[in-house]
Amino acid sequence: MIYDERDTVFSKLMLKNMKDDSKIKKMASILEDNKNVEDDVYACDLIVKQYKKVSEDLHNEALNMKINSKKTNIKIEKATNLIKEFVRLSGIDQIGITKVEKEDLYTNRGFNKNNFEYGDKVEHKFNYAIVFAVPIELDYINRAPSKELFMGAMLAYAKGSEVAARLAMYIKSLGYDAITDCHISYESPISFLGEKAGLGQMGRCNAVVNPKYGNRTKFAAVHTNLPLNLDKQLDFGLHEFCELCRRCENNCPSKAISHDCSYDENNKKYWKHDEIACFKVWKSTGFSCGVCMSACPFSQGVDENLVSKMKDNKEIMIEIIKQHQKKYGKRNHIQKPLNFMPNTNNKRCK
Ligand code: SF4
Numbered sequence: 001m002i003y004d005e006r007d008t009v010f011s012k013l014m015l016k017n018m019k020d021d022s023k024i025k026k027m028a029s030i031l032e033d034n035k036n037v038e039d040d041v042y043a044c045d046l047i048v049k050q051y052k053k054v055s056e057d058l059h060n061e062a063l064n065m066k067i068n069s070k071k072t073n074i075k076i077e078k079a080t081n082l083i084k085e086f087v088r089l090s091g092i093d094q095i096g097i098t099k100v101e102k103e104d105l106y107t108n109r110g111f112n113k114n115n116f117e118y119g120d121k122v123e124h125k126f127n128y129a130i131v132f133a134v135p136i137e138l139d140y141i142n143r144a145p146s147k148e149l150f151m152g153a154m155l156a157y158a159k160g161s162e163v164a165a166r167l168a169m170y171i172k173s174l175g176y177d178a179i180t181d182c183h184i185s186y187e188s189p190i191s192f193l194g195e196k197a198g199l200g201q202m203g204r205c206n207a208v209v210n211p212k213y214g215n216r217t218k219f220a221a222v223h224t225n226l227p228l229n230l231d232k233q234l235d236f237g238l239h240e241f242c243e244l245c246r247r248c249e250n251n252c253p254s255k256a257i258s259h260d261c262s263y264d265e266n267n268k269k270y271w272k273h274d275e276i277a278c279f280k281v282w283k284s285t286g287f288s289c290g291v292c293m294s295a296c297p298f299s300q301g302v303d304e305n306l307v308s309k310m311k312d313n314k315e316i317m318i319e320i321i322k323q324h325q326k327k328y329g330k331r332n333h334i335q336k337p338l339n340f341m342p343n344t345n346n347k348r349c350k
C-alpha cells in the first residue's frame with residue numbers, strides 16, 4: 001500500500017489549490033454550513049493551549065538538538081529495556097518497537113511544517129520505530145460527541161508529542177539519531193506502524209483497537225538508528241470479534257463505518273470508512289465525534305483473562321459482548337458535562 005500525506009483529509013482541507021477535488025468541495029461546504037460551532041472549538045483550544053505549547057516547544061528542541069558525538073556503547077537488550085522504561089516513566093504502558101520499511105512511511109508530506117514543505121518526499125532514514133499509545137480518559141470519551149471528547153483527544157496528542165520529543169532527545173544524548181513521528185509532524189500513517197509494533201489490530205472502526213484501551217488512544221512514535229529488539233505483531237482475534245460485535249457501526253451517527261468487510265491485495269481483512277460522512281458529524285458537533293471510541297467494548301475495559309482467551313473462541317467473544325451490553329446498553333454515554341467545562345452551547349447527541 002502507498003500512503004501519501006497529501007491524500008489525508010486534513011492536508012486536503014488546508015489547501016486552496018485543490019478546489020477541483022470533489023471530495024474537498026464537499027468538505028469545504030460542510031465547513032461553511034457549521035460556522036456557529038466555532039466557539040466550542042475555541043473554548044476547548046484555550047484549555048489545551050498550554051499543553052500543546054509545551055509539546056511544540058519540546059518538539060522544536062528535539063529537532064534542533066545535536067547528536068552527542070560520544071556514542072554510548074550499549075547492548076541491544078539493555079537499550080530496548082531502557083527505551084521502554086523511559087516511555088513507561090511518563091505513565092504510558094502500551095509501547096512497541098517495530099522495523100520501519102520505506103512502505104511504512106508517507107511518500108510525500110501533506111503540510112508545510114518545521115523544516116518540511118508540502119510535497120517534500122519523506123526520507124527513509126531510520127530502521128527502528130518506538131511506537132506508543134496514549135489513552136484518552138474515559139470521562140472524556142464517554143461524553144462523545146462533545147467538547148470534552150475534542151479536548152481529551154487534543155491532550156492525548158499533546159502528551160504523545162511531548163513524550164516523543166523527550167525520547168528523541170534522550171536517544172540523541174546517547175549518541176544516536178532520532179526523529180519524532182507525532183501529531184506535530186507525521187512521518188507515517190502512524191496507526192499502521194502501531195499495529196506492526198504489536199499495539200493492537202485495525203478494527204471495523206478504522207482505528208487500531210488495543211486490548212487494554214480499545215480505540216480510545218492516540219499514537220506517537222520516534223524513529224531511530226539505535227538498534228533495538230522488535231516486538232511481534234498482535235493477533236488477539238479482533239477481526240473475528242468485530243464480525244460479531246458491530247457496536248461502532250450501530251452507534252455511528254453518520255453510517256461512516258461499513259457493514260461488510262473488504263480484503264486488501266495481501267488478503268488482509270479491513271473495513272471501508274466514509275471519511276466525508278464522519279467529518280460531517282465532527283463539524284456539526286464542534287470538530288469532534290468519537291462515538292465509535294465510547295462504543296467499543298475494549299475502550300470500556302474487558303476482563304484481561306477473557307481477552308487473552310478470546311482468539312478462535314466464539315463463545316468467549318459472545319460472552320464479552322453480552323457482559324458489555326448488560327453493563328452499558330447501547331453504549332456508555334454520559335450526558336452531563338464535566339464540571340469545569342465552559343458554559344457554551346454544547347451540542348450533545350444520543
Ligand atoms: S467518529 Fe463518529 S462519525 Fe466518525 S466513524 Fe466514529 S462514530 Fe462515526
Ligand code: SF4
Pocket residue numbers: 203204205209241242243245246247248249295296297298
Ligand atoms: S466496536 Fe466492536 S466492531 Fe467496532 S472496532 Fe470495537 S470491537 Fe470492533
